[in-house]
Amino acid sequence: MRILLVEDDEHVAELLKTVLTEHRYVVDTAADGQAGWELVEEISYDLVLLDVMLPKLDGVSFCRQLRAKGNPVPILLLTARSTNTDKVMGLDAGADDYLIKPVEPTELTARIRALLRRGQVTSTLVLTWGNLKLDPSNCGVTYGDVPLRLTPKEYALLELFLRNSNRVYSRSAILDQLWSFDEFPEEDTIKSHIKGLRQKLKTVGAPDLIETVYGLGYRLNQTYLKDEIKPQASSTLLANVSQMQQTRETVAKIWQRAQGKILDRVELLDQAIAILQTNPLEKDTRQEARQEAHKLVGSLGTFGIAEGSQLARKIESLCQPEVQLKQPQLKSLQRLIKALRQLVEGATQQPLEQPDSSNAELEAKHQGEKKAGRQPSVLIVGASREWADLLQPDVAAGEIRISTAADVAAARVAIRCDRPDIVLLDLPLANVSESEQSLLNELASYTPPLPVLVCSEQDQFSDRISISRLRGRGFLQKPATATQVLDAIDHILQQTEASKGRVLIVDDDPSILEMLRVTLEPWGFEVITLDHPLQLWDCLETVPPDLLVLDIEMPEVSGIELCQTLRNDSRWGWLPILFLTSKTDPDTVHQVFAAGADDYISKPIVATELVTRILNRLERTRMLRRLSKTDPLTGITNRQQSTEDLNRLLLLAKRSQQPVCLAMLKPDDLKQINHQYGQVIGDQVLYQIGQLLRQKFRSEDVVARWSGVEFAIGLYGMTRSEGVEGLADVLETLRLKEFTASSGKRFQVTFSAGVTQYPEDGTGLNLLYQAAMAALADAKKAGGDRVLPFGWQPIQPQSLLNIDVVLVHPDSTFAKATLRALETRGYHCHWLQDGKTMIETLGGAAPSLSSHVILLGAFPGLNRLELVKRLKRNKVTRSSRVILLEVQSNEAEKALEIGAFDYTVAPFSFSVLMQQLRRASKL
Structure with missing residues (x-):
């Protein structure tokens, strides 16, 4: 696989190229955007790894130009900027993913593998x-x-x-x-x-x-x-440990060469700040200082100096154009640069320290990975592979990551190498060993605790109490289905979601701010501190928090006045506010709650009480907000929220000139199902369709219950034909599922769907909805159980019948399955069972049939190449494109030479055939 790396920091580029080369990638490098652009125009790459801040041509402009030319190569952005605005700009420009500097090599290679898998026919991990x-x-x-x-x-x-x-x-x-x-x-x-x-x-x-x-x-x-x-999917712990060690050694070697340049950059930063001391309004100098700090954020973090990266990020923040550089800010910059110089000089006097495996550092790394958007990871502990095998389809679909450990000792090694989100422990409750009890206690003592999902054959209430005493967070009775396991995992993840919140703390005492930051960050909170209360409004706009902590007594404005101001603004009325106060008299408490506070904590602060109150408040707020966005029956997005999401997708598509596919879907015969089997069974049908849609489409796609029996699906970056193919795949999966009525009778369900595309079928949501519903009505009229694009027309009777696809194949079983799959996607089809009839029907003296595509199978004792020659002689191939099915290697090139449009090789792949049909239909 060939990767283009565009990075102007030569040492970071060298490090990344070394890491990628060790993972068997071919890497070309460019030091500026223009040089990278020249390479991407000349060479076909599998992926582009792109820094955002580049000389000559910045990364966002690079993305836009590449997408404007129609190049679909996956793009992974590297940026030291972590604000939502910067991320959205990159994604709007056409990037597929982003990674915030400092870059962790293992996460980088994992994200690259994920992006490369999206473009492959196979999606398995191995x-x-x-x-x-x-x-x-x-x-x-x-x-x-x-x-x-x-x-x-x-x-x-x-x-x-x-x-x-x-x-x-x-x-x-x-x-x-x-x-x-x-x-x-x-x-x-x-x-x-x-x-x-x-x-x-x-x-x-x-x-x-x-x-x-x-x-x-x-x-x-x-x-x-x-x-x-x-x-x-299997656990590869020893190989991963070896690879991690090799990567660390590589980082240490490159650091020895990069340290001099990094010190030079610190010196340039120091000189720029000295100029700003005398002339704070010097825009060019401030811009230079911001750029140098920005480079240090990424380079220091990449080389493992996390504290230096944080100092550089603070310097970059203070150098932003909107920040007024008065005396307090200038003094703060001096202190930060002094601390940064000491840190970097100290690091140059000794080899780069290898990160230890302490719980705090493992948790920091784990939280960073979760913020970057990776899939939930599950460590399965137990001797049997039944759970890993059960979840394999969801692993292949990218829903979760799993690793396995045969026993407690292997589990400890796995957790130290790559901390999971959840541990799934196969546990005999009647005979819990001392080592298993020790592991459960150890995981519960983590900060925050690592949740454990216990699986056992017993399911008595006393057993559940035993699990609680063992500090388990969830329970599964064996045997369990994949859906039950995923639901249990999802429930636990939602419970722990609060630990990923952003907390903004406003207090005029720096020592209190630092103490609170040190207390909260190990729990996974992103902590923003502010010692100037009048800057709260600007801070809210820049880094919107999930929870606000206010001191009551502060100079210039009190915390109560700030709380009242926020409650009077519709944008921040929902924000949870917690007060810190040394006063606990009834009058003060009354003022706090009257101003709109959600809770308060008295000083001196008890760390465990503070963490518990924040976790509970965040979990409660998120649950209420989640319920307001979710349809209670199906568990997917409701109409109100999906309308906002779809309008957002259309806005992004307009900015980046990307298509958006909107589909409307209705189950067939649901009224009859409700009448025959009851409303409860009908609700189960709606629930299963909603869950199937959520599983089949990407997390960034919009999947919603639009009304009583209507579902809406919004697919960003997909065309109408791609949307039809995606919905047809869902329909074919649903056909295989059996539902059971209360009487024990089994039945199957189908649906009909209509698919539209922005901007061809409408420039607004209402127009696209009307077009999709019109296509859905066409699907119902055609008999249901199919997915039709907007603009589809039934066959018109005439002397020469014009259809989409003629299938010429001797096997009736194969023909029946293929025709149904094609008709599901809206193709008008006709089946001919032998080659002689094909010649007469399509190319005889009085043809009765005209087809855009001819699918030609193999016939015993008949030379297909001669049939293609006959079609060419009869001028049929001028208007019909011939695709040969299941050809042998000696047929392939000859078939193309004599007039065939394309071919599929044995064994037959329907997904490949559909790609070829879509390509033929565009010509």
Whole structure:
């Protein structure tokens, strides 16, 4: 996989390139935006890793230009700015994800893997081909149970073939994919690496796993699929520990070379602040100081000097144009720079310290990962793999991450390496061992506690009390379904959501502010402190908090006056406000609550009481806000909230010139289901459809219950045809599900849907809704159980029947399944069972049928290539595009040469066929 890294800090660029190269990526680097742009125009990349603040062409402009040219390459932004505005600007410009500096190498590589998986046909964590397994998370390769030790290029070759398993790669194409632009190997180099890879595969019994397609190149041998092993997500603790250690050593080496330049940057920052001492209004100098501080935020954090990164971020904040640099601010800048210099100089006198595995640092890292938006992680502790196997489909879909540990000792190692969000513990309640009890006590003592979900076969009330005594946070009775496990995990995550809140504290005593910050941050709170109460309004606009803590007695304005002001503003009326006060007399307490406070704490402050009150208040507020946005029956977004979300998507689409797909969906025959089986069963149908929609679509998509039986789906960045394909996949999944009535009778459910696209079908939500409902009505009229795009028309009777797809195939079972799938997506189809009839019907003297696409299957004893030649001679291929199904390698190139539009290889892949049909329909 080939990555373009655009980063102007040469040492950070070197570090990131080293880390990525160790993970077997091919990395090209550029030191400014213009140089990066020239590279991306010349070379096809799998991903672009892009700093935001770049010389010549900044990262946001780079994104916009790239998307304006229609380049779909995944873009991961690197930014030291953590405000929502900066994130939204990057995403609006076309970025797929962002990562806040300082960059943690393990998170960087995980996010890159996630982005690269989105563009692949396979979404499994482990790439497989028969008995061959390649795990991108630790660059491990095994055949059966035997590990293969490959060179970086051999590994890259194998991964390239596995990620594009149906493609033949020429030598020149391999060079373009696996060598950076500053390397100039000959094509014979490919032969050498292929030979070395084959020799290693031969030692494990797979000598011809990579086959040569003479005249074309190389590909994977299809015959190895007969012994295919299903991929499983597994814990790779030892490999991860080794890789983490190697990364730390790399960071330490590069730090030795980078330290001089970082000190120079601190010196430039010091000089700029000295100028501002005499002329605070010097805009250019302030801008220079802000840029230098911004660079230090990322570089110091990346090299593990987190405290230095925080100091630089404070300096950058004070250098913002809207901050007035008066004497207090200038003195603060001097103190910050002095502390920063001492910290960096101290770090240069000794090797870079390796981060220890203390609970506080593990929690800080864990909270940083959760803020960055990673999937919830679950550590499964127990001897059986039943839970891991049960959750495998959700792992493959990117819903959660799982790792496993066979026993308590392995669990401790796993938690120290990568702290999970939840521990799922398979526990026999009748016989809890001393080591299991010790682990539960240990996890409960974390700050904050690490929640444990206990699984057991018993389900008595006394058992649940036992779990509470063991400090478990949830219970599952065995056996459990995947949905039950995910619901339990989701419930616990919602309970712990409050620990990720942002708390703004206003107090004129710096020592109190520092004490509160030190107290709250280990619990995962993002703490913002403010010692000037008159700056509260500006601070609220810049970093909107989840909870506000106010002191009562402050100079210039009291906390009670601030509280009253906020309660009089509709934007902040919901904000929880907690008071700190040394006065507990009835009159003061009355004033506090009369002003609109939610709670108060008396000084001196007890840390545990403060944390508990904040957690409870945040959890309560978030629960109420969540209920106001959620449909109570289906658990998905309600109409009011989804209307806001959809309008937001349309606004983003207008700014970034991206499409938005809106779909409206109704279950078929729900009225009859309610009448025949009862309202309770009908509600179950609505609930299951809502849950299925939520599982199938991305977290950033809008999935809502619009009215009684209507569902709305908003898909940002997707076209109408992509929306039809996504909804059709949901419909095909729903068809397989059986519902059971109270009488025991089983039945199945389908739905109809209409799909529209912004801005082609409407420039506003109301117009798009009307168009989607019109398409939905067409789907109902056509018999239901299908997804139709807006503008779909039924077949008009005429002498020459014009349809979308003709399927020519001898197998009636195959034809029936394929035709149903095509009709589900709105295609008008016709089936012909033999090639002779096809020639007569489509290209005879008096054709009765005209088709945009012809799907031509294989016939025993009949040469398909001759049929294609006949169609070409009869001029049918001028208006009809021929796609050959399940061709052999010796047919493929010949078919294209004689007039076929495309082909699918064996084994048949319907998803590939649908991509080809959409492409053919656009031409």
